[in-house]
Amino acid sequence: MTEGSLGAPTRHPIPWQEESYYDEEALDLELRRVFDICHGCRRCFNLCDSFPQLFDLIDESPNEEVEDLSAGDIKNVVDSCTLCDMCFMVKCPYVPPHEFDLDFPHLMLRHRAVENRNGKTGFVDKQLAEIDRNAAVAGTLSGAANWASKGSNGVTRGILESVAGIDKRAHLPPFQEVPLTHKHVGHGPVANAAAPAFGRKAAIYATCYGNFNDQTAGKAALDVLSHNGVQTRVEYPACCGMPKLENGDLPAVASSAEQVAAFFEPIIDEGFDIVALTPSCALMMKFEWPLILPDNAVVKKLALATRDLSEYIVEIAKEKGLVPIDEMKAEIGIHFACHSRAQNMGPKAMEMLKLIPGAKPSITERCSGHGGKWGIFKENFDKAVKVGRPAARAVSKGDPDYMVSECPLAGPHLRQIMESGGQKDLPARIGHPIELLAKAYGF
Incomplete structure (x- = not known):
């Protein structure tokens, strides 16, 4: 049996509408099959808490076999998964089309879907x-x-x-009294016909975090895009459903996908690109939704029209060029967020910041440990700090002038880890890299 496959990695549609998907005996057999392969491989030992916990449970069992694991042991492994997708995207040699056919995150999702259907979601x-x-x-x-x-x-x-059960030490984002969509109604600033990207149109999907919590990246995106001639508008039909995906509530996620896709379809038909402010939301729209609703043509249409924010800026720069950017001599530490990496588009934040004359960005490819809402719970917070500590050390190495992360939850979490470790001269903010591009333009 060889590791890896000659074919490009692929993912199967999620058969959540089939009754067999919820067969608990079949699920248990599949969990043990996959866990046995993972135990023998161990390439994912340093990704998240699921894998070291799994390996320790098997190693410390009476026969050192996966059959020794109890249902409670399996649940502990599942509950530690943050659905970051890194094992599937960057580590596992046995993903489809390999005959082992491993998709660890979607197997964890299936377990949660069964729990959710049985009324066991907390x-x-x-x-x-x-x-x-x-x-x-x-x-x-x-x-x-x-x-x-x-x-x-x-x-x-x-x-x-x-x-x-929300840990009193965990950072919780503040709420804005007025949503971003209410502050930026309609098409925004009139595009400059002399700007290189004149004629392009972008509908910013504000995302729940960008709409209700931290609006800084959204404002910076509007400034940068409008300055480069892109006609912009800000929209927020509904949440992408990532928090409900974490719960295994697939019917609710499918409903969100249908609602958001239907909202954006006429906007796409008007010639607008859809640009998501948050990597997790872009991942849902581009990859997860088409696997949950593979026969929905409108969902597919939205997936093809959607860009991550950094990806979109780089795309414009390559195709049209950007308005000249002022020099910014600065060392920049970039945290390469898991859901940016999982989009399989390359380090677009790095590419974007290299467009700033004088900027010297360096990238850290380690998980922040936050994991959506997982990291705020008391039972997980210390693990979230432990997992994120290497990333915090790496991104702050050399005392860069700025630190950034495309994930709006990772930035504050990494800063909190640095602060708890006694690090001095902390940045006031670890925001989205678009904010530095806006700063270089003088916004």
Whole structure:
């Protein structure tokens, strides 16, 4: 048996609408088959907590066999998976079309889908995944919500930890009173006919985080694109469903995909590219949704029209060129986010920042450890810090002038790791790399 395959890696559609997908006996057999292969390979030992936990459980079992694992052991491995996709994308030699046919993240997703169907998804997990509802409430009461969730508020954060299990040390993003879509209605600034990208049109998918929490990257994207002649508009029909994917709630994710795709279809027909502010959302739209709804032509249409923000800037630069950028002599540490890597498009943040004269970007390809909502829970927070510590060390090596990450959750988490480790001269912010391009333009 050889490692790897002569064919390019591929992924199967997720058969969540078939009854056999939820067969618990068949799922258990498949889990043990895959775990046995992983135990013999161990290439993913340093990716996340799932793999070292799996290897230790088998090594410490009576016969050192996967058959020794209990259902509880298997659940612990599944619960430690953050669906970052790195094992599938960068490590595993046995992904399809190899005959072993391994897709570890989608197997973890299947286990969660079975749990979700059986009513075993945790109450707090389910409530946190109701992003649009939560944002509507928290935005209306942003002053009180942000006061209560602030890390320095020991009383309310202690209560939140006791009631909801959200670690009082974990960074929680503040909410904006006014969504980004309400601040930038319509087509934005009139495009400059002399700019190189005049004639292109981009609909910015604000994403839940960019719309309701941190709007800095969205504002920077609008400034940079408009400055280069791109006609822009900001839209937010609904959440992409990534938090519900983490819960295994595939019917809800499919519903989100149908809703968002239907909203964007006429906009695509008007000639707009769809540009996602957040890598996780771009990953959902470009790759996960077409696997969940493989026969939906509108979802496929959206997938083909969608670009990650950094990817879009680089695409314009290669095809049309950019308006000349002022020199910025700066060392820049880039955290290459997992869901940027999982889009299989290359390090676009690195390419984008190299467009700035005088900039010297360096890249770190390590997980921040946050893992969506996984890292904020008390049972996971210390693991999230442990997993992210190598990335924090690497991205801050040499005391760069700026540090950036395309993942809006990774940036604050990495900064928090640096702060807890006693690191001095911390950056005020680890934001999206588009912010530095906007800064170089003088915005």
